[in-house]
Amino acid sequence: MLYLIGLGLGDEKDISLKGLEAVKKCSQVYLEAYTSLLSTGLRLSALEELYGRPVILADREMVEQEVEQILEQARTSDIAFLVVGDPFGATTHSDLVVRARKMGIEVKVIHNASVMNAVGICGLQLYRFGEAVSIPFFTETWKPDSFYDKIKANRLLGLHTLCLLDIRVKEPSIESLCRGKKVYEPPKFMTINTAIEQLLQIETNRAESVYNSDTTCVGLVRLGSEAQKIVVGSMRELLTVDFGPPLHCLIIVGNTHPIEDEMLEFFAMPKACFNAQNCTD
Amino acid sequence: MLYLIGLGLGDEKDISLKGLEAVKKCSQVYLEAYTSLLSTGLRLSALEELYGRPVILADREMVEQEVEQILEQARTSDIAFLVVGDPFGATTHSDLVVRARKMGIEVKVIHNASVMNAVGICGLQLYRFGEAVSIPFFTETWKPDSFYDKIKANRLLGLHTLCLLDIRVKEPSIESLCRGKKVYEPPKFMTINTAIEQLLQIETNRAESVYNSDTTCVGLVRLGSEAQKIVVGSMRELLTVDFGPPLHCLIIVGNTHPIEDEMLEFFAMPKACFNAQNCTD
Numbered sequence: 409m410l411y412l413i414g415l416g417l418g419d420e421k422d423i424s425l426k427g428l429e430a431v432k433k434c435s436q437v438y439l440e441a442y443t444s445l446l447s448t449g450l451r452l453s454a455l456e457e458l459y460g461r462p463v464i465l466a467d468r469e470m471v472e473q474e475v476e477q478i479l480e481q482a483r484t485s486d487i488a489f490l491v492v493g494d495p496f497g498a499t500t501h502s503d504l505v506v507r508a509r510k511m512g513i514e515v516k517v518i519h520n521a522s523v524m525n526a527v528g529i530c531g532l533q534l535y536r537f538g539e540a541v542s543i544p545f546f547t548e549t550w551k552p553d554s555f556y557d558k559i560k561a562n563r564l565l566g567l568h569t570l571c572l573l574d575i576r577v578k579e580p581s582i583e584s585l586c587r588g589k590k591v592y593e594p595p596k597f598m599t600i601n602t603a604i605e606q607l608l609q610i611e612t613n614r615a616e617s618v619y620n621s622d623t624t625c626v627g628l629v630r631l632g633s634e635a636q637k638i639v640v641g642s643m644r645e646l647l648t649v650d651f652g653p654p655l656h657c658l659i660i661v662g663n664t665h666p667i668e669d670e671m672l673e674f675f676a677m678p679k680a681c682f683n684a685q686n687c688t689d
Numbered sequence: 690m691l692y693l694i695g696l697g698l699g700d701e702k703d704i705s706l707k708g709l710e711a712v713k714k715c716s717q718v719y720l721e722a723y724t725s726l727l728s729t730g731l732r733l734s735a736l737e738e739l740y741g742r743p744v745i746l747a748d749r750e751m752v753e754q755e756v757e758q759i760l761e762q763a764r765t766s767d768i769a770f771l772v773v774g775d776p777f778g779a780t781t782h783s784d785l786v787v788r789a790r791k792m793g794i795e796v797k798v799i800h801n802a803s804v805m806n807a808v809g810i811c812g813l814q815l816y817r818f819g820e821a822v823s824i825p826f827f828t829e830t831w832k833p834d835s836f837y838d839k840i841k842a843n844r845l846l847g848l849h850t851l852c853l854l855d856i857r858v859k860e861p862s863i864e865s866l867c868r869g870k871k872v873y874e875p876p877k878f879m880t881i882n883t884a885i886e887q888l889l890q891i892e893t894n895r896a897e898s899v900y901n902s903d904t905t906c907v908g909l910v911r912l913g914s915e916a917q918k919i920v921v922g923s924m925r926e927l928l929t930v931d932f933g934p935p936l937h938c939l940i941i942v943g944n945t946h947p948i949e950d951e952m953l954e955f956f957a958m959p960k961a962c963f964n965a966q967n968c969t970d
Contacts, residue, residue, distance in 0.1 A: 422705050424704060525806045535822070538820055567819075
């Protein structure tokens with residue numbers, strides 16, 4: 409049996425009792441580490457201590473190259489594949505499930521919170537979100553802007569847009585690939601600030617008035633952890649905020665209901681402080 | 690402190706370790722029981738045994754009438770308010786949070802899986818969903834169809850639509866209200882079959898060709914529990930399925946990627962059996 413187990417968003421104690429029971433009876437425990445993040449309160453040593461067994465970090469390369477072996481083990485014994493958030497949250501693990509099922513291996517999923525539902529904590533109603541978008545890191549020569557059309561469609565319908573921000577973990581540097589020997593770049597996580605800069609850059613290029621620096625957004629960082637922070641403000645205002653360590657995500661707010669407004673107010677930036685002359689505290 | 694704790698979707702063991710720790714230190718434990726459901730594996734006695742303390746069922750009336758008292762308790766002691774799924778999932782508890790914050794009471798949220806992210810298990814990617822819709826029970830004189838426009842907008846964009854189906858728990862009967870003494874109707878949960886009938890009825894009325902009986906859908910019932918069932922088929926096909934006990938939900942499938950198709954195939958109805966002449970098993 410292959411157990412796909414969501415760890416939730418905070419630390420090792422966000423696993424469910426059901427998830428923990430499953431991990432404890434598995435002969436091998438893998439932690440998917442290429443889309444997830446270990447820096448937000450989730451420490452490998454804490455997981456190993458809680459589970460009472462070693463946890464094998466499975467990065468992208470390992471999963472791609474050794475997936476058959478991992479799944480072969482699941483034919484005769486119980487194998488756990490741990491995923492930060494929910495196994496079918498922002499990043500789905502459909503490919504792993506498809507492979508397993510094709511090999512005739514039973515798969516059991518143990519759900520948990522994902523960024524896709526936990527963002528509801530800011531007060532915006534989940535059923536008022538349109539399509540979610542991913543914002544990739546721009547390079548000098550590569551500035552994909554397909555997210556712009558999706559945000560436009562959402563805004564025309566008055567819907568909120570969740571922007572998932574790029575995570576680059578264990579990416580081989582282009583230089584090293586040219587030299588034929590892989591050297592990995594340090595992990596890189598997009599900040600809300602970079603995301604807003606890129607969004608405004610694309611608005612300038614496309615000029616279809618989808619949003620502007622006055623558009624209300626919600627910045628959410630380290631969701632579900634003790635160090636969670638939520639700030640509501642215009643794009644211009646949020647650009648001035650230091651949100652600190654990853655993970656960051658951003659919501660572009662659509663039309664709101666009064667109950668949503670009331671919740672958003674709790675997270676609003678102190679208005680007086682945007683203009684230094686008016687700042688009294 | 691007011692703890693808002695998600696219980697997840699299956700049974701008592703879907704609570705997180707963090708959630709359980711919080712419940713155990715609370716002096717009063719309430720279980721929100723007007724939007725949630727106790728019939729899918731979640732038994733009050735099992736919760737009480739696990740927590741080692743009584744759990745007070747808080748129905749809609751109680752929450753509306755006694756919310757101030759509940760929150761007053763949270764001023765001086767730790768109070769747990771348990772919610773099936775995630776506190777900010779399909780049904781948000783923003784109003785409770787707003788009230789608490791206005792009274793100066795600290796609120797801590799412990800997330801869990803919600804139907805809004807757990808539907809990803811069928812293989813459809815969460816970021817390819819448009820706005821979610823609610824399908825209410827039609828009556829002879831009341832057939833609201835605002836969901837139709839939302840589904841239309843989603844389908845024009847090629848997006849999937851999650852349909853949340855009506856739950857009616859502890860609703861006073863109209864008759865009893867006329868007599869001035871409340872008598873409650875038995876709980877009522879919309880089945881996938883009723884939802885599809887109503888959807889097709891509205892398509893007939895509106896005739897804007899948003900979907901038809903050949904449109905591919907996914908029926909998901911008792912998500913996250915041992916008795917979970919997922920069936921993929923056309924609306925016409927799904928109408929013939931007995932999905933059993935609640936909760937039911939339905940996805941109207943938009944444009945799919947190949948990896949989504951591969952996953953959906955696992956849940957497809959046996960094609961040969963739709964036409965009795967072709968049915969070989």
